[in-house]
Amino acid sequence: MIKAENLAFRYDSYGEKESEKVLRNINLTVHKGEKVLILGEPESGKTTLSLILSSLIPEFVEGELEGKVYPECEMKDRMGDYTLVPQNAGEFILGETVEDEIAFPLESLGIERKEIIERVDKALSFWGLDALREASTTELSGGEKRRLMLASSLVTNPDYVIYDESFDDLDKGWRQVLRDHIKESSEASLVMASRFLSFFNDLFDRIYVLEHGELREWNGELSSIPIPNIIRKERNNILQCRGISFIHPRRSSFSSPFVLTLDDFSLKSGEVVALMGPNGSGKSTFSRLLCGLDTPSEGTIILDETPCNKERLERSVGYMFQNPDYQIFLPQVKDELSYSLSFLKINEKEKEKRLSETAALFSLSLSDTASLMSYGERKRLQSAIYYSLDRPFYILDELDSALTYKESISILEKLSRNGAGILLITHDDDFASAVADRGYRAKEGRIYEE
């Protein structure tokens, strides 16, 4: 069984601010075969709780832990029976290739080679990773990494599984596969989630809500969060693509190269256009072409009726990466926001004015240390940087991942207030249909309008 008694946790504080308790008085028991859901907004403490229940906190993370957790032994000693599917799939991959990653825990358990081969084959097939078995783990897309994490965590056939936001990054089809697995398997499943609630109907024995660090049982209906409409202003730019094709070779395996094709695409000022599709279907590849980071093998990208080169695209289409840490590199919020403004032909007074306005708009404190801010705050800072650049077009790569709907919509509203055209990449149908005017779909390397 998994059990927490009077659990409380506070991270060690850095600097002057004393950190608050992330979890307070948590009492939870998951018995064999039970299915339990813990719902909570991003940064409500779900990951912290899953790491504590897996004994990874306090061993690897510094902080003050109160209360008791059962079983008390270290994770490595109970890994045959218990497992955690971590939220940040990319950061937990150890193996060089997909098959090596899946085999690693079985090797640790000392299972015979013949059985390891059988189990690896089965896991690869179940999670649709057959074609990628020899591929380097660095070459996988976000969704493929998530499936790999599920495969390597579940290959030991554990009795207790903690799924930390494991439905994130998966497309609709794979979310259904995961749902079916949880429903049909005999394992006890503790699922931590903040969205995709429509997938959870009739799946769980008990549902809890984690709010302000406290856990309370929930007996109400599960329904998707209502989404308000966003307000947009007009601008007169248009970004188009005609007859695009791009070949992306896989360097580390013999599987055929990924080919992206697109006949026609357009994004006008003031529009919010969704780009949806299964994992590995070409959404990120297309985004890189659209913002000039890669050049198509064939076809043209046209900006305001003129064929556009790489350099012009780089400065016209703002591509907000999923990971904000790739775009934040200066010590303080003030430094980050000033850096973008320092390129502009405006006087110091105007720069100061824009700096304080932008910080206020995105609820940021100019003196905060960027690398010590929470994920949501870092995401807001990343958005503020792009807001201050005032691009005519933006690509938002899974903006809604690990943010609340409210926060995602607030960022969308701010970025589109000057009439920018926005391409929104998301796996969340509810979110896309609520905020987008129209949509494109990516499927096996082909992108088409829906």
Place this chain on the structure above:
Amino acid sequence: MKNSSFIALSTPYYSFDPRAKIIFTLLMCILPFLPLSWMAQCTLTLIALLISFTQIGGKNTMKNIKVILPIIILMTLLMPLQGRGGEALWSIKGRVIISVGSVISWQRILNRFLLLSLMCSLLIETTKSSSILLALRCFRLPYSVALVLSLSLRLIPTISDTFLEIRDSQRLRLPNPGEEEAKKKKITSLLPTLTSVLVVSIKSIASTSEALELRGYGRNNKRTSYRSLKSVKKVFPHFVISVIVPAIIGISLLYWR
């Protein structure tokens, strides 16, 4: 574009046993330290280049050379100027600027550096790290050391990927066309990119430790292995080739004056 140290091709060197490859690489790396003439040293480097060109292709070989090019340029600029003694190759007003001895010393070190880099890159790019580690464990390398090596081999391309992604994303922070100040700043300079790489890399230390714990590293039971190497009997010719070829090259070059 994503990086990985292994390059999937099907040239003969790929089918070579990893243990034999390690022996071959070690012996080839010893050769430039033999008392060879400068011509023999250069010939040896050319042989290594030829092996690399034929086995992983010209493009990949050039890519490997490009990585070490800044070091080669620095060596070429600074080393010949260091040794001022002996016969003068270039002097100004009787003062020796570059001596014959310093040029010979430069070419010797340059040849050794090139050969070592080419042979080690060839080993890593034609063999999966798991196979290299299995081979090293056959040579009695403890598992903990093998795992550290394995993680390093995996992390080098990961950090390189992170570096490229960060550089790309920072390039996208340049101002809109026409809004830039006359004096351009270089946003993609090395320092901000390296700072971000450092932050991302430091953050990954904790998650790597957690991943090792989750995957059962350090358990008391004996570890098994998913991959296996062929028996020495089956690949004996590989071992013979891995010893004989460097031996023939070494002996021929030693006697070439």
